[in-house]
Amino acid sequence: MTAAAFGLMALVLVGPVPDRLSRATWPLHAPRAAMALWQAIALAAVLSAFSCGLAIAANLLVIGPDGRPKTNPLDEIDSLGIVLWSIYVGVFVLTLFIGARLMYTVVRVGVRTRARRAAHRTLIDLLDKLDRRDCDGALRARDVRMLAVEQPIAYCLPGLRQRVVLSEGVIARLSHDELEAVITHERAHLRARHDLVLEAFIAVHEAFPRFIRSRSALGAVQLLVEVLADDHAVRATGPTPLGRALVACADSVAPRGALAVGGPTTLTRVRRLCHDSPARWPSVAAYTAAAGILVLPTLAVAIPWLTELSRLVTA
Secondary structure: OHHHHHHHHHHHHHOHHHHHHHOOOHHHHOHHHHHHHHHHHHHHHHHHHHHHHHHHHHHHOOEOOOOOEOOOHHHHHHHHOHHHHHHHHHHHHHHHHHHHHHHHHHHHHHHHHHHHHHHHHHHHHHHOOOOHHHOOHHHHOOOEEEEOOOOOOEEEEOOOOOEEEEEHHHHHHOOHHHHHHHHHHHHHHHHHOHHHHHHHHHHHHHHOOOOOOOOOHHHHHHHHHHHHHHHHHHHHHOHHHHHHHHHHOOOOOOOOOOEEOOOOOHHHHHHHHHHOOOOHHHHHHHHHHHHHHHHHHHHHHHHHHHHHHHHHHHO
């Protein structure tokens, strides 16, 4: 029953719950709480899957006082029956697959993204056309680069050597306050390391099989990341300059691994700036739900390992 409960919890946290949450409107008015809830759901889904595997392993493999298995998994066929035993083995193999795929995805996404950013950062530094002697304000910062492109482009490159990349078109079109809003928005991404948040969600998203994971979860998290950066810009310049800048940069594109100020979420974000009203009680409920979701799977994973470690130490 323990394995079934955790398996069901993992399925629910990967499929129906993210799908339902991605269609809700309250996260736009409580983005920090919503992001905490999303992170709790993702972590709890992984922990629940591992808890399911540990529970199944406990049924298939009996551990002796010395910490070594004293039975063979095949011996449990007689007591469990071939059908239930086969289900246990299949789910356990799936859990191992998810764990291996999660580790592989984390490494693959991290290595490829950083290599891509490093190459693009070198190229941007070579193509930089910004003359800081004739600039004032935020444009004089050492991390700002300008491309000789007429289209409005604005994005940031996270990492140890961070860059905020602007085009001549953006600088020419935007006023001082609007440009300040764009740069503040991008620096909010860099300061909060939103790139790491997205990488973690990409890894969890790709670790689970396609037929059980929600397709809309990653898009909802990407929207929340942009909303959080928008809030930083609003506190610095106000909603009007940011809204105008978002409209001007709506078609802004960015290379893979970068975070652009515009994009497909622009309309939703502009509407939020016009009608935003902080939601206090949804925030409280989201934080409470995030804490509650994490308690059960975390304890289920931690307690067996701590118990076994304590038993081996005192043996």
